[in-house]
Amino acid sequence: MVDIPGPRLDVDTAEYLRVNGIRAVCLFGKNVESQAQLRQLCTELREIMGEEALIAIDHEGGAIVRPTFWPAPPSAMSLGQAGDLQLTEDVSAAAGRQLRSVGINWNFAPVLDVNVNPDNPVIAERSFGASPDLVAQQGAAALRGLKRAGVAGCVKHFPGHGDTHQDSHRALPRVGKSRAELETLELAPFKACLTDAPAVMTAHILYDALDAEHPATLSRPILTGLLRDEWHYGGVIITDSMGMQAIDAHYGRGEAAVLSLSAGADMVMALGRREVQEATLKAVQEALEAGLEVQDKLERLSDLARRFPAKVEQNKQAQEDEKLFGEAWARGLTFVGNPQSVAVGQPLLLVAQAKAQRENVSEASVEAQTLADELAEWYAVKLHAYDDPSALNWAELRAQAEREGRLLLLITAHRHRQTALAGATPDLHLALYNPYTAQDVQSPAVQSFGFRPLARAAVWAWLRGS
Known part of the structure; x- marks a missing residue:
């Protein structure tokens, strides 16, 4: 071959x-x-x-x-x-x-x-x-x-x-x-x-x-x-x-x-x-x-x-298969630490990796701006995109979120666990790719086991409580 x-x-x-x-x-x-x-x-x-x-x-x-x-x-x-x-x-x-x-x-x-x-x-x-x-x-x-x-x-x-x-x-x-x-x-x-x-x-x-x-x-x-x-x-x-x-x-x-x-x-x-x-x-x-x-x-x-x-x-x-996939992604969502949905209209401070590269057999993941754009349909989103997770200052991010009345939301969409996130303190963590990242971030989390559009749609629907 x-x-x-x-x-x-x-x-x-x-x-x-x-x-x-x-x-x-x-x-x-x-x-x-x-x-x-x-x-x-x-x-x-x-x-x-x-x-x-x-x-x-x-x-x-x-x-x-x-x-x-x-x-x-x-x-x-x-x-x-x-x-x-x-x-x-x-x-x-x-x-x-x-x-x-x-x-x-x-x-x-x-x-x-x-x-x-x-x-x-x-x-x-x-x-x-x-x-x-x-x-x-x-x-x-x-x-x-x-x-x-x-x-x-x-x-x-x-x-x-x-x-x-x-x-x-x-x-x-x-x-x-x-x-x-x-x-x-x-x-x-x-x-x-x-x-x-x-x-x-x-x-x-x-x-x-x-x-x-x-x-x-x-x-x-x-x-x-x-x-x-x-x-x-x-x-x-x-x-x-x-x-x-x-x-x-x-x-x-x-x-x-x-x-x-x-x-x-x-x-x-x-x-x-x-x-x-x-x-x-x-x-x-x-x-x-x-x-x-x-x-x-x-x-x-x-x-x-x-x-x-x-x-x-x-x-x-x-068409029926696309509907099946959407339902299947939603049924696979898994919850760690009793995460709560977020009311539509809530201001968010979104922390996400700016760009995730393709790695070996895996295709490139979703970029931070795409996540922000999609969430902006229901929420007032301010994006904090990072390249290096070790450079994130969670105390400053927490202070900014509280000052601006925003929920501090971390979305991870990378293949490998990032140990630099071990000190992360978001209000909510959405793990869209490597599910084991939820073990590194000590916050309520949703694991979707994937970042594809239908997977994201399932997570957004849960987030809105629908």
């Missing part, structure tokens, strides 16, 4: 895919402009790659969606908090219908990581929660929904990325838990969902109890010994992006590709510059000539593509 440069299939890229017999592409934000454009791109990709084309995307919900022109489904943790398996299935089916409407047939979701580490820099609200049973039940519901819509799901990040303090995009995390500990937490949701999972994505993480030498993506004891032999999994195993630093900084691209295929992976996600894709192709070709057996891998991939063809199917339920 490769990625491609832009929103249109240029002649050079089309020829590259055709000549090398590449039948799988992963799409990102750089490939997305509009629904019509995305549908055209997928149609052209299918024409080049053939009937068994696999066109994939990360469409988890929350912060992890690439086409921002669609209403965003709730994040996994929002659905986990709502606690309604039928709702999760219906939301996932609606997300699948979005993908089918442009011809995407493989969604890299749901996330089955059990997020038990509040400082996890990459999972957080992408996880359904901190209970393996909850994650397993919600994950199974999400898989059922995607299947209903005719889209292949892919559980990730096997064997589990929920209890790490490092991001495998930037480093090679290590988990030192015993096999028994892994069985009861990280491994449990994957084992429970394998029967219904068309595909599994590997994690670039070292698990000492399973294989102290190689990360899971390159580990034969994990991919073949555990997943195939012990658990008898017969679906597709795909690596996470081999361009992540956990792999790229420790192995050559070609070397890593061959190691992963030899370990038991069916497909290598060779993302990045053309030269690293070509290095992967060259190494795999040499391994094939040296006797690497892949017929079973090809059969599994063909079966996946035949079961979930990359054909366009018009979404006739788009």
